[in-house]
Amino acid sequence: MIEDLKVRERAYELWEKDGRPEGSEELYWRLAQEQLEAEATPQAASEWPATGEASRFDH
Template sequence: MIDDSKVRERAYELWEKDGRPAGSEALYWRLAQEQLEAEASRQATNGEWPAKGEASRVDD
C-alpha cells in the first residue's frame, strides 16, 4: 500500500499542472494512487533475479 503522504504530494503536483481545477480532488487522488502503484509494481518486477545482464554471467 502506498503511503498517503506520497499520494497527497503526487495528487497536488498533478492538480497544479492541470491548472488547479475546482472540485476534482477525488480524480487527482485516484490518478496519483494509480501512478504510484504502477511505479512500485515496475520497481518490484525490475528487482527480480536474474538482474539485468546477470544471466549472461552464469557459467553452465
C-alpha cells in the same frame, strides 16, 4: 500500500500541472494512487504519460 503523504503530494503536483481545476480532489487522489502503484511495478511504470493525465477520466 502507498503512504497517504506520498499520494497527497503526487495528487497536488498533478492538480497544479493541470491548471488547478476546482472540485476534482477525488479524481487527482485516484490518479496519484494509480501512478504510484504503477511505479512500484516495474513493467507498468513506463505506461504513464508525463502530463495531462486527468483527461483520461470522465469529469
